Amino acid sequence: MVIILGVERLNESLVVIVRGIIAFFSLLFFTRILGKQQISQLTFFDYIVGITIGSIAATLTTDLTSRALPHWIGLVVWTVLSLSMQLITIKWRRAGKFIGGEPTVAIMNGKIMESTIKKMRFRGADLMEQLREKGVFSPQEVEFAILETDGRLSVLKKAENQPVTPKDLNMPVGKKGVNTELIYDGVVYHQNLKQVNRDRKWLDTQLQMHGIKDESEVFLAVFDPESGQFYIDRYEDKVKNLTDMSDYPEHE
Missing domain, CATH: 3.30.240.20 (bsu07140 like domains)
Known part of the structure; x- marks a missing residue:
């Protein structure tokens, strides 16, 4: 009897080890697919999704009363849905505001x-x-x-x-405002143009001054109405000697 119990416990331990390895590498693979947004832009919803995915992986490892496949499928479903939400929020601005706030x-x-x-x-x-x-x-x-x-x-x-303030140096200071998005992902936001008391003609002039013929060339354009500063980021930045943060060569 003791031998039989010992064999059963050994079999259970081996099953847990195998299922744990499957859950571990599945979770590693899925988190790599989801990217850095789960950490760097962690909203409350992302936090709940992360906990749920981890809980499913833990259940996949230790719940020996059910088969591993349903838990693994659940892990895949939650990962695919989370990835879909990321892609939707990137593609559709309104959906991004609704989902992420x-x-x-x-x-x-x-x-x-x-x-x-x-x-x-x-x-x-x-x-x-x-x-x-x-x-x-x-x-x-x-x-x-x-x-x-x-x-x-x-x-x-x-x-x-501000640190090393103009006030300490007896220098006059100007007001700074909040940047307003005028163009995002090649789309002009006319409501924001009205908010900063500017029109489309003014925007076109600013784009031409930066050598841009069409707003579709622009990823992001923001304007500070207080200081008058206008910032543009193109899709093609033409940056030379781009700093590589990776520890590995690009082609290895």
Whole structure:
């Protein structure tokens, strides 16, 4: 009897080892397919998806009461759906806003947008905590604070409160604003043009000044109405001597 129990436990252990290896390398392969968005742009939904995929992989390894194949298929389904959501949010801007949400202005010119942070279910204590993490101890020092879709707070200090500030040097300072997207993925956003009191003719002139004949050549164009700065990023950047962050040669 003891020998039989020992053999059964050994068989169970071997099954767990094999299923664990399958789950481990499946998870490794699927996370590589999903890319870095799961980490670098982790929204609450991405977080839940990641936990669920990990839970399925764990069940695939240790649940010996059911066959491994259904769990593995579930792992594939969740991975494919997550990848599909990524592709949809990249391709369709409206879908991206609906699925991933939008950044929200929490502080403007030193004033806290109370109605906005309440709508986002963000407490004042949470806001102050994140400000302190940015080295800001008073909202009065902030020009803009934007609550990102992953819950992080991006802070733009007022010009006189920047490190090595013009105020310390007795220099006049100019206001800085929030960049407004005018072109994204080759598409002009006319509503944003109106928001910054500009028209299509002005935009075409700016594009021509940068040697661009059509907006389809532009990946991103943003404009700061306060400073008048206009930034354009083309699809073909023509960058020479591109820095390679990889540890491996391109062709190995």
